[in-house]
Amino acid sequence: MITVGFVLLILCHFICGLGLLHLFGIRLSMGSMLGLSLILGVALASFIPFALELFHLKISAISVLWGLIILTVFCCIPIVIRFKLPDFKNLSWPLHLYDYPYLFIYGVLLSVSIWHCYYYPVLPRDMLSGPEVMAEYALKEGTMINSIFKIDLQTTNNQLKPPYITSLQIIYKLFVNPFGQLWLSVTVVGFVIWLYSLLRKTLHPLIGGFVLLFFLVIPEMYAYTYMILFDYSNAVFFFAGFYFLARFIRSKNKNEFWFSSFAFGIATYIRTETLILVVMTLPLLLFYLWRDKTSAKQWIIHAVGFSFFTVVFYFLVMNVFIKGYIPSSFDVASQVNKHLTNLSPLFDRLYEMSSKLIFSDWGTGLYGYFIRLFIFVLAVDAIFFRSFSKEAVVAIYGVLIVYIGLGIIGWLLPLADLSNTTKRGLFKIFPLMLFYLANSASLIKLSSLINNWEYSKSSEPQAASEIPATRKVKSNKK
Amino acid sequence: MLIKRIVLAAAACLLILMFFRTDFYAAWYQQKITESRERYDDEAEHTDVEYRRQYRYANQYAVAKEIVKKVKEAHDTNAIVLLPPNSYVQENSPQVIQYMRMPEPVVFYYYTGLKAVWTNSPEVNKANWALIINNNNVQIVQITPQQRTELLEMYKKYKPEL
Numbered sequence: 001m002i003t004v005g006f007v008l009l010i011l012c013h014f015i016c017g018l019g020l021l022h023l024f025g026i027r028l029s030m031g032s033m034l035g036l037s038l039i040l041g042v043a044l045a046s047f048i049p050f051a052l053e054l055f056h057l058k059i060s061a062i063s064v065l066w067g068l069i070i071l072t073v074f075c076c077i078p079i080v081i082r083f084k085l086p087d088f089k090n091l092s093w094p095l096h097l098y099d100y101p102y103l104f105i106y107g108v109l110l111s112v113s114i115w116h117c118y119y120y121p122v123l124p125r126d127m128l129s130g131p132e133v134m135a136e137y138a139l140k141e142g143t144m145i146n147s148i149f150k151i152d153l154q155t156t157n158n159q160l161k162p163p164y165i166t167s168l169q170i171i172y173k174l175f176v177n178p179f180g181q182l183w184l185s186v187t188v189v190g191f192v193i194w195l196y197s198l199l200r201k202t203l204h205p206l207i208g209g210f211v212l213l214f215f216l217v218i219p220e221m222y223a224y225t226y227m228i229l230f231d232y233s234n235a236v237f238f239f240a241g242f243y244f245l246a247r248f249i250r251s252k253n254k255n256e257f258w259f260s261s262f263a264f265g266i267a268t269y270i271r272t273e274t275l276i277l278v279v280m281t282l283p284l285l286l287f288y289l290w291r292d293k294t295s296a297k298q299w300i301i302h303a304v305g306f307s308f309f310t311v312v313f314y315f316l317v318m319n320v321f322i323k324g325y326i327p328s329s330f331d332v333a334s335q336v337n338k339h340l341t342n343l344s345p346l347f348d349r350l351y352e353m354s355s356k357l358i359f360s361d362w363g364t365g366l367y368g369y370f371i372r373l374f375i376f377v378l379a380v381d382a383i384f385f386r387s388f389s390k391e392a393v394v395a396i397y398g399v400l401i402v403y404i405g406l407g408i409i410g411w412l413l414p415l416a417d418l419s420n421t422t423k424r425g426l427f428k429i430f431p432l433m434l435f436y437l438a439n440s441a442s443l444i445k446l447s448s449l450i451n452n453w454e455y456s457k458s459s460e461p462q463a464a465s466e467i468p469a470t471r472k473v474k475s476n477k478k
Numbered sequence: 479m480l481i482k483r484i485v486l487a488a489a490a491c492l493l494i495l496m497f498f499r500t501d502f503y504a505a506w507y508q509q510k511i512t513e514s515r516e517r518y519d520d521e522a523e524h525t526d527v528e529y530r531r532q533y534r535y536a537n538q539y540a541v542a543k544e545i546v547k548k549v550k551e552a553h554d555t556n557a558i559v560l561l562p563p564n565s566y567v568q569e570n571s572p573q574v575i576q577y578m579r580m581p582e583p584v585v586f587y588y589y590t591g592l593k594a595v596w597t598n599s600p601e602v603n604k605a606n607w608a609l610i611i612n613n614n615n616v617q618i619v620q621i622t623p624q625q626r627t628e629l630l631e632m633y634k635k636y637k638p639e640l
Binding site: 096097098100101102105108109112115116119120121123125128129132133136147148150151152153154155156159178179205206209210213214217219222364368369450453454455 | 479480482483484486487489490491493494497502503506507510511514515518521525527530531533534535582583584585587588593595596598599600601640
């Protein structure tokens with residue numbers, strides 16, 4: 001492995017991601033900025049080989065390197081423009097003693113995942129017969145449209161997938177190691193940092209850390225932290241879209257609205273079916289706009305803005321890249337169910353999702369007890385608290401959208417089978433469940449009890465101002 | 479407050495330990511983490527790229543590499559390899575299929591850089607090499623058009639599938 005290449009790439013991802021966050025005017029806690037920057041930086045880097053291909057430029061170490069340098073320099077501009085010196089007086093180490101046991105166990109789990117990512121070559125058949133082989137020969141022939149298209153491809157349609165993984169594999173094979181893949185580790189680590197930081201905002205780390213541990217060890221999802229496929233990254237950006245939508249609904253900050261739209265766009269760039277889920281999310285936004293008594297003009301502006309990046313990225317992948325560049329023909333219409341008036345397959349799929357995929361021994365093996373934890377906490381909140389914050393409502397809506405949306409995708413596209421597409425598509429539901437748990441009335445109450453005990457004056461004198469703002473959560477925000 | 483934080487840190491440790499003591503997560507941890515860590519020393523000693531490929535892709539990769547070797551020895555730059563249908567191998571050589579399924583042409587190309595065809599491939603009539611699997615014996619041979627026709631006739635009733 002070329003360690004220097006890896007370190008420089010991580011730095012490049014961080015700067016690019018941070019630059020993009022500054023460009024959108026997003027300000028979050030230090031941990032969230034760090035985690036989100038890494039995730040975003042990986043996604044931005046994927047546009048370099050893709051852009052080279054679109055402009056018919058040769059893909060080589062030099063051209064990709066120049067692309068990365070230009071992107072990084074460009075992303076430095078918003079950082080420099082909006083640079084603010086931190087308030088060093090109020091800077092304090094954000095972690096406490098009780099954070100470390102969780103950080104240790106996350107470290108153990110992630111180190112195994114990273115080692116797998118580094119050590120083993122790409123395994124999933126969907127990769128070997130598509131993005132991976134395309135990337136391998138792109139390095140030899142300087143283009144993604146290479147000699148693999150002279151091979152009999154009738155056993156696969158994986159060459160028709162979005163260029164996200166192909167591009168990242170090209171970059172990592174060039175600068176890090178022959179199997180690539182470590183971009184996935186960067187995404188996963190960034191995501192865990194972001195989630196931990198996000199959970200700590202509303203929950204006491206004793207509770208938040210435990211909930212995140214439950215999430216990290218979802219067996220099937222953990223396996224895809226080291227087996228490259230589209231679904232994990234897609235789930236990360238789909239969640240980012242929902243998270244910033246929730247923030248916009250609370251704060252009405254336009255920057256967060258646009259960033260939400262952008263994150264949904266990236267999720268669609270990674271997996272184009274996400275378009276359907278984004279469209280299904282629109283009513284939630286419109287509902288809150290209606291509740292805030294905004295004008296019809298604002299409705300239209302927001303609806304268009306919300307779908308803008310999604311439509312642009314969908315068009316770029318499906319209509320420009322796949323239709324215009326890939327030699328194999330791909331007709332979306334031919335993939336669509338011919339009997340759309342028959343709704344029974346839709347209900348069958350929804351029933352199978354709950355009976356076979358979620359509430360079954362197979363489902364437990366795949367997803368552990370995380371879904372049951374979510375249902376339990378939701379039931380406690382509904383029975384004993386009967387109040388849901390805006391964030392909790394957005395999370396529940398998101399969970400329903402993923403569940404129903406995957407059923408609809410399975411009904412619309414018969415190729416999207418239960419045991420592969422839907423099984424991995426459900427990854428999108430888990431961060432949303434986690435987000436709900438972060439905003440659950442019962443867990444916030446429990447956290448506040450722990451905080452009160454921890455910061456009570458009975459033990460040592462402690463000025464109220466020293467208690468972190470996020471630890472003062474006493475009542476559920478409505 | 480330090481004492482309270484120590485108590486909370488101890489509670490966090492206890493929660494983690496209790497979590498991984500439950501049947502389901504204990505088994506998961508053993509299988510995914512403990513066993514992976516046990517393999518680590520051995521893996522760290524074998525970082526050669528080819529070794530790792532061989533280890534991961536097993537017999538499918540080994541056979542593909544053997545084909546490359548034979549083709550190189552024959553100095554054939556236009557080799558196209560006919561692969562038997564999996565259903566044929568299943569019926570004829572059940573021991574082989576347990577350890578190796580036939581790769582699809584594009585995966586074979588990924589492993590070797592050589593073109594391969596299945597019996598339903600457009601270029602099947604250009605195949606000049608064949609992987610012959612008969613009664614659990616695996617052979618790589620150069621074939622004549624006549625032999626290719628005979629092989630295709632033999633495979634006719636077997637549907638090529640993954």
